[in-house]
Amino acid sequence: MHTGIFSDVDLLAEGRHQSWLSIPWSVDRSPYYQIKIPIIRLRRGSGPRLLLMAGNHGDEYEGNIALFQLARQLDTASIQGEITILPMLNAPAVLAGRRRSPLDDGNLNRAFPGDPAGTPTGRLAHFLEHVLMPAHDVVLDLHSGGTSMAHLPTSLIERQGDEAHYRRMLQLMLSLGMPYGFIAENGADAPTSMAAAARAGAIGLSGEFGGGGTVTPETMAATRSAIDNLLLATGVVAEPVLSKTVLRAKTRLLRLTSHAQAIYATRPGWFEPAQLPGDTVERGQVAGYYHDFNRPEEAEQVLTFGVAGVVLSQRLHAMSQSGDCLVQVAVPYDTEHDERNVGMA
Template sequence: MANDTRIWTDVDFDRDGKQISCLRLPFSSDRSAYGTIPIPIVCIRNGKGPTALLVAGNHGDEYEGQVALGKLARQLDARELCGRIIILPALNYPAVDAGRRLSPLDQGNLNRMFPGDANGSSTEMIAHYVSKVLLPLADIVIDLHSGGTSLFYLPCCLIRTGKTETETAQLIELMAVFGAPIGSVSDGSGGGGATTLSATAQVLGIPALTTELGGGAAMSSKGEALARDGVLRVLKHMGILPDAIVRPAEPTRSMRVDGRQAFTYAPVRGVFEPAVELGDEVHAGDLAGIIHPIAGPSEPITAIRFEQSGLVACQRAPALTEPGDCLFKLVVDMPLPPSPSR
């Protein structure tokens, strides 16, 4: 299965026990003609059972998931499992090492490059290995994200609508088990579309949960705790960690992005002064904020207004803003289909 990928590892995914190693990403440079970049990986297995693929560091400047999975990888013992857990706490390791959203090797945005290319750029090779080697092993994927350098996010768990109503209901149930305060359901038309890890998992019929846990290139302790507790709840729910002691999930408010007008963009360059905060309920026409021209009082200020009503789910972090920068994203409540377990 792995013969058509250029990344390799000494991990035996079918071996019981706990293996801590790396994926070897080939990278030839002036200082290392036959060099490789090690991407941390942990495989923990105990007999037959479901497999969970746990990912963080898809974007390098999103830290809560990286810390949560690092803790989990250190703490778990194979004897606690019924099945297998594969942990990648720093999937796009070059970006993680640089503290950037994009890889410094090729400026690649990993979560816009799935399913990847075995003979493409470094970032495309990572996406290809995940798509062709790791995803086929998985029964569930949890991809932990945060707002990174440019955004602040309300803690939330995200899913894509399934191919059938039953599949969507199962994903909504898993989202509730994870237990984020906000559950966001997407039709896949925004963000990276078909080029994300979750979209590729969906094509393969693998349930996928994504998160947003904080932002501003900071490390939120609350976001990290949600990542850790949410992952443990899902692993227990699936029978992979049957005896795990977990905190009960808080109720999840299921919401969705209601079209392109849910996003508010900057029309001009300047210093953005927001008029609302994360978690605020706003209405169409409300003042979103003001952009102050950096040229000073000789230029007019620009007032920005929301085009629709909703809950402020994310907000731009840096004050200095360019035309086209996303300032806010809104979500609205959605009705839920009946749970498949009822």
């Protein structure tokens, strides 16, 4: 099948292989230009098959750093099964420090199932969903809030597949050991990597590990630990690779259920938050203030939360435009049914 991407990586070969996914895309300075996306693959015998990705969005860096380190430190002799690593998945966006690709303005996490004859973002999405994801059992796609958002560090899954598929997905999400876990319900046809993984028959896992277009010791420790916890939980390794001591928190499950959980700007202005991600808030509590510097005679607008819950994400840039999401509140997930099915304590 022509996918619009070329690669010499053999998914059946034993050992360690490092190469590129190459996407032909003519540009003014180079008519035969190819986008080069690094891919590292290790295989030793039979066992779990993991696809680890970062850089789906180009301004989220915890996953890039951790997966490049993992690729350097992993030894084929220390694994049982297969690990494919894409540490800079949307390479044009990562190298430009942008959420979307500068080549086609594509948002990769809204591009699935993709188009093999389309722009680079569509071709990459098609290759992932139709070639790489079906060759793996588990897909981990690492995210953070990006340049414009602060995000509560959380693991993430979408409710996808049948009950057995969902139970296994929830088990593995809890194994990441994050203090919060977020369950999204985007539907089987969603254009996201998690929905693509489910359509490909794989378990899709994700997470938001930081934000602000930067990293901290805390966000890096959480990211490295989550990766190690997944490798250990699936049995592909016997010892942690990135962490001397892995972090294992009891995960509190959260979700978004309605548009009332978000506050959006409806005009240009400057946002002053009153709470921080992770804060527990009540309905009607002050979420922040919205200022209009062009109308100095007007008092700031008081913004209040529409529901009670936990602040999940918040805009970092004070200057805002109509349509910008200023803050989101997640509500606790009703876990009674899920706890019975996955054997949670």
